Amino acid sequence: MIARKLEVTYLPFDRTTRVxxxxxxxxxxxxxxxxIDSTCGGRGTCGKCKVRVIKGLADPETADHRQxxxxxxxxxxxxxxxxxxxxxxxxxxxxxxRVPKAATMGLGRLVILDPNVRKVYFELAEPxxxxxxxxxxxxxxxxxxxxxxxxxGVAVLRTLPRVFREAGFKVTAVLxxxxxxxxxxxxxxxxxxxxxxDVGTTTLVGTLMNLRTGMAAxxxxxxxxxxxxxxxxxxxxxxxxxxxxxxxxxxxxxxxTMNAVLxxxxxxxxxxxxxxxxxxxxxxxxxxxxxLGVDPSPLSMSPFTPAFMDELAVEAREVxxxxxxxxxxxxxxxxxxxxxxxxxxxxxxxxxxxxxxxxVFVDVGTNGEIVLGGAERALATAAPxxxxxxxxxxxxGMRATAGAIEGVQLGDGVELQVIGGDIPAEGICGSGLVDxxxxxxxxxxxxxxxxxxxxGDVPNHPLRDRLIEIDGVRAFLLADGVYLTQRDxxxxxxxKGSIATGIKVLMDILGVRAxxxxxxxxxGSFGSYLNPESARVIGLxxxxxxxxxxxxxNSAGEGAKIALLSYRERQVAFELPSRxxxxxxxxRSDFNDSFISVxxxxxxxxxxxxxxxxxxxx
Numbered sequence: 001m002i003a004r005k006l007e008v009t010y011l012p013f014d015r016t017t018r019v020x021x022x023x024x025x026x027x028x029x030x031x032x033x034x035x036i037d038s039t040c041g042g043r044g045t046c047g048k049c050k051v052r053v054i055k056g057l058a059d060p061e062t063a064d065h066r067q068x069x070x071x072x073x074x075x076x077x078x079x080x081x082x083x084x085x086x087x088x089x090x091x092x093x094x095x096x097x098r099v100p101k102a103a104t105m106g107l108g109r110l111v112i113l114d115p116n117v118r119k120v121y122f123e124l125a126e127p128x129x130x131x132x133x134x135x136x137x138x139x140x141x142x143x144x145x146x147x148x149x150x151x152x153g154v155a156v157l158r159t160l161p162r163v164f165r166e167a168g169f170k171v172t173a174v175l176x177x178x179x180x181x182x183x184x185x186x187x188x189x190x191x192x193x194x195x196x197x198d199v200g201t202t203t204l205v206g207t208l209m210n211l212r213t214g215m216a217a218x219x220x221x222x223x224x225x226x227x228x229x230x231x232x233x234x235x236x237x238x239x240x241x242x243x244x245x246x247x248x249x250x251x252x253x254x255x256x257t258m259n260a261v262l263x264x265x266x267x268x269x270x271x272x273x274x275x276x277x278x279x280x281x282x283x284x285x286x287x288x289x290x291x292l293g294v295d296p297s298p299l300s301m302s303p304f305t306p307a308f309m310d311e312l313a314v315e316a317r318e319v320x321x322x323x324x325x326x327x328x329x330x331x332x333x334x335x336x337x338x339x340x341x342x343x344x345x346x347x348x349x350x351x352x353x354x355x356x357x358x359x360v361f362v363d364v365g366t367n368g369e370i371v372l373g374g375a376e377r378a379l380a381t382a383a384p385x386x387x388x389x390x391x392x393x394x395x396x397g398m399r400a401t402a403g404a405i406e407g408v409q410l411g412d413g414v415e416l417q418v419i420g421g422d423i424p425a426e427g428i429c430g431s432g433l434v435d436x437x438x439x440x441x442x443x444x445x446x447x448x449x450x451x452x453x454x455x456g457d458v459p460n461h462p463l464r465d466r467l468i469e470i471d472g473v474r475a476f477l478l479a480d481g482v483y484l485t486q487r488d489x490x491x492x493x494x495x496k497g498s499i500a501t502g503i504k505v506l507m508d509i510l511g512v513r514a515x516x517x518x519x520x521x522x523x524g525s526f527g528s529y530l531n532p533e534s535a536r537v538i539g540l541x542x543x544x545x546x547x548x549x550x551x552x553x554n555s556a557g558e559g560a561k562i563a564l565l566s567y568r569e570r571q572v573a574f575e576l577p578s579r580x581x582x583x584x585x586x587x588r589s590d591f592n593d594s595f596i597s598v599x600x601x602x603x604x605x606x607x608x609x610x611x612x613x614x615x616x617x618x
Contacts, residue, residue: 005018006023008029010029010092010093011091013093015032015034018376019085022086023084024081025089026042026049027042030112031354034093036049037049038081040081040147042567043149044063044066044067047079049079050068051092051094053078053083055089056087057078058078111562115567117181117194120172122172122173124170135164139171150175152180155326156326159183167186176278191275193277194209195207196560197258198282198342199291200224200283200556202231207561217269223257225256225257228253237296259321275324279328286299288341299337309337309577311574313330332573335582336584338367343371347371350523352373356375357519359517360542361552362499362503363527363556365390367382369382373580378581380581381506381585383498385496395483395485397488400429400525402420403427404418404425404429405417405428405479407431409435431526433484435531436478437538440476443461445461445476449600452476453467466478470485473485497599504594506583508590517544525553528551533546
């Protein structure tokens with residue numbers, strides 16, 4: 001059960017937010033986009049994030065005594081990164097000493113550039129008989145003076161004697177959080193990179209980011225190398241059940257793919273692996289298990305319990321990722337067994353649950369992940385849609401590659417949009433399937449139950465000759481050799497019915513209706529190509545005005561980039577599981593009734609689409 005949220009007000013901005021008990025004042029401020037100065041990443045070592053608590057004062061922490069004067073503590077000053085909220089609070093925030101760098105990312109969100117990876121240049125005093133501090137103590141003292149904590153592993157310690165002395169003690173320390181990644185000769189602060197990966201079941205996208213400027217240096221995508229082991233997560237899990245060697249095969253396949261993408265990124269930009277210090281990786285729960293070589297088989301059977309759902313930071317070399325040998329791979333948390341880190345990244349990128357608006361975020365695919373709500377309350381669930389949206393189990397279905405129909409318009413004739421331009425259609429992909437069914441409904445060639453009409457049903461319709469039979473099954477001819485069958489339409493009905501049911505269940509729990517929704521956000525690569533009007537016509541999404549249905553593109557990859565560029569935003573992502581209630585659809589008594597109620601296609605309002613309504617009445 002989600003605990004009662006507490007109210008925090010920040011002066012002089014007069015900004016208020018509501019957060020779960022135990023949230024830090026620092027994190028709560030960033031949750032509403034209010035920057036508080038800091039250089040240490042909220043670890044209590046720089047002392048710059050102090051605020052004066054006027055109401056709800058907490059006892060001082062050790063870091064407060066270390067960084068603040070006794071009189072400041074007595075006057076109510078606290079380090080905001082250490083002060084946790086256990087009662088309604090009002091605090092005063094000092095004016096920022098500097099204007100933080102920011103970039104517009106995600107769904108038009110302004111993100112403060114404050115990466116977890118930091119490079120600090122020092123000209124250290126050389127050792128002498130009067131100063132016999134160890135190399136690591138010398139570096140740690142210098143970092144502490146700059147407000148940074150440091151933890152150094154043996155592998156990095158081994159490099160210090162040579163680098164320090166060859167560089168004349170003029171060195172750059174590279175930190176990932178408090179972990180010392182490297183010490184480099186000279187001033188290398190100008191070269192600092194990280195990589196954001198969206199590891200999808202089908203497609204893998206890598207973006208090399210300049211951590212100083214917040215700009216993408218290069219982007220590459222390719223098919224996930226696990227594809228030969230099956231098209232969906234259940235197939236991959238099934239292969240993994242063959243034992244440890246099979247899991248290693250799957251892990252090697254995805255890591256090899258990621259390294260191939262990295263090699264392309266390095267080749268195009270001239271950036272070296274040793275200049276890439278961190279990777280933020282998102283994906284569904286199964287993909288992250290397989291990336292780390294963890295057995296995902298419990299995910300395939302009730303009660304669907306994964307080995308982990310929390311965020312993890314592991315040394316990149318532990319999984320064989322080709323970045324700096326002492327760099328780190330950071331994942332984001334999951335909300336449930338089938339609502340993974342990719343959805344958390346999408347929520348981060350879109351700002352859902354951080355604003356007072358009521359929005360539904362849907363990632364449409366084989367598994368439909370749904371998040372509904374706003375700042376007051378938010379819910380999430382997963383709806384097993386099946387492979388129809390990927391073009392699978394469709395008679396003439398295919399992936400979204402050259403030759404696939406991706407858009408359909410019906411009038412007096414048939415107008416097709418084919419991937420690749422002016423080339424013959426070879427099949428139909430998911431977005432084309434949704435378009436075709438929506439157009440058949442609008443044209444009056446398909447009734448709301450999903451039944452294709454026969455030529456005899458519509459004797460005067462200009463497209464009656466395209467209503468055909470294939471092996472005794474009704475079909476609609478789209479192009480030479482490409483048609484849509486009655487069975488294909490049923491497959492789409494079950495797929496859209498599953499997602500629509502998930503949305504309906506969440507809306508019923510919140511007690512809201514379609515007219516209450518401010519926006520419907522369509523995420524994922526499929527959502528980018530989906531015609532919002534078609535999605536509404538077939539009932540995939542609630543019946544809101546089409547202007548409120550927005551395709552947000554690869555929100556998972558965008559969220560991964562945001563988490564890479566801002567440790568503050570990363571902390572927000574880490575907190576999302578405590579702010580979003582996960583709803584398991586399996587076993588719910590209302591699921592079947594809800595599913596049946598949305599399985600058919602909505603009755604059309606002729607006023608919504610007058611031209612199409614005219615066609616339907618022909």
